[in-house]
Amino acid sequence: MPDLFPEPKESDRPFCEPTSVLLGANTEATLRFVPVQNNAEFRIGTVAMSKRPDSEYVVRMDDEIVYGPAPIPPTDIDDLQVTFIPARAFSQSLELTVRNLQDTTGQRRYSIQPLGYEVMN
Numbered sequence: 001m002p003d004l005f006p007e008p009k010e011s012d013r014p015f016c017e018p019t020s021v022l023l024g025a026n027t028e029a030t031l032r033f034v035p036v037q038n039n040a041e042f043r044i045g046t047v048a049m050s051k052r053p054d055s056e057y058v059v060r061m062d063d064e065i066v067y068g069p070a071p072i073p074p075t076d077i078d079d080l081q082v083t084f085i086p087a088r089a090f091s092q093s094l095e096l097t098v099r100n101l102q103d104t105t106g107q108r109r110y111s112i113q114p115l116g117y118e119v120m121n
Contacts, residue, residue: 004046011043026101033114034092034093042094042119044088047074047113048115049076049096049111057099061095062093063084096112098110
């Protein structure tokens with residue numbers, strides 16, 4: 001697996017926000033992550049989501065689509081491979097959208113985990 005590039009400095013703060021959502025048929029969830037501090041810059045190297053058939057995945061950073069819409073996630077939650085080389089930067093928001101495109105009843109669980117770091121100046 002490639003290493004995160006650029007590598008974080010010792011003073012940088014790790015960013016790892018694992019979560020999961022339950023989605024019914026033809027529904028979606030958008031998770032939004034924002035910096036806690038003003039003028040913060042985040043670098044995201046990995047965006048992992050559960051890989052499910054009949055799904056759609058989108059990644060936005062600062063309101064710009066940087067991945068998708070795609071039928072597969074940037075990387076599977078079970079792999080946690082580096083997605084972006086070099087790591088993508090955002091300063092305002094990271095939005096991760098997953099859509100369950102199945103028509104059947106019932107719910108599906110999607111695990112979502114962005115990994116990176118906050119640049120500390």
